[in-house]
Amino acid sequence: MRPRQHAPGRRARSKGLAVAGALLLAVGTAAGPDAMRAAAAPAALDASFRPSTTPMTVTIKRMVATSLTVRKNVTITLADGSTRTTTEYTFTKLDIREHMHVVQAANGHTLTIDVPDTGSLGGYDTAGRPETTTMWGDIDNICVRVLLKICNVQGLLDFFGSIIPLTAGAEDFSGRIYAIRTIDDHAELDSTDNPVHLPGTITVSTP
Numbered sequence: 001m002r003p004r005q006h007a008p009g010r011r012a013r014s015k016g017l018a019v020a021g022a023l024l025l026a027v028g029t030a031a032g033p034d035a036m037r038a039a040a041a042p043a044a045l046d047a048s049f050r051p052s053t054t055p056m057t058v059t060i061k062r063m064v065a066t067s068l069t070v071r072k073n074v075t076i077t078l079a080d081g082s083t084r085t086t087t088e089y090t091f092t093k094l095d096i097r098e099h100m101h102v103v104q105a106a107n108g109h110t111l112t113i114d115v116p117d118t119g120s121l122g123g124y125d126t127a128g129r130p131e132t133t134t135m136w137g138d139i140d141n142i143c144v145r146v147l148l149k150i151c152n153v154q155g156l157l158d159f160f161g162s163i164i165p166l167t168a169g170a171e172d173f174s175g176r177i178y179a180i181r182t183i184d185d186h187a188e189l190d191s192t193d194n195p196v197h198l199p200g201t202i203t204v205s206t207p
Helices: 010-025 032-038 155-162
Strands: 056-077 083-091 092-104 109-115 119-122 132-146 148-150 166-183 201-205
Touching: 056 132, 056 155, 092 132, 119 132, 119 166, 132 155, 155 166
Parallel strands: none
Antiparallel strands: 056 083, 056 092, 056 166, 083 132, 092 109, 092 119, 109 201, 132 148, 132 166
């Protein structure tokens, strides 16, 4: 019996539809008015928060992003006054399920942050109110699992995240990130809530 022939491009179209379906199934918690307001008014860089001209290389083995929204073609101002046009990712929480590694080489030194197991950026404070994490940069790779692991789906993530908030798990994230900022939007002056939980190591080295 001769093997069945598939029409050219059919497998690629099926893979794309499967990934799109997975992202739609992952649409998260909030399609309500509060989420839409948050999506319409994400945190922005200001004069007091200027990232380095050299982006960080960030990899995460496994993660879950909660209530993710995406804005493409956002212009940010860097520490030297130059500008970059990049993508802004805003979410309530980034849950690191396995190994986050950050490296930035700039100004004659190398900064390395390594979280070998689990950690988180953002979430909810002790009063149950949502915090906000915003990330500015470019994703080079991200994978999802739909029966099999499918990679390089950052274009679909950007597309759906620009329409509606998503809550989705992913693997093998890598990106060139100019800045990550996590804040407790409702913190009082005497608040002790810490929206950053990255148990690991920070090292600075020089050549």
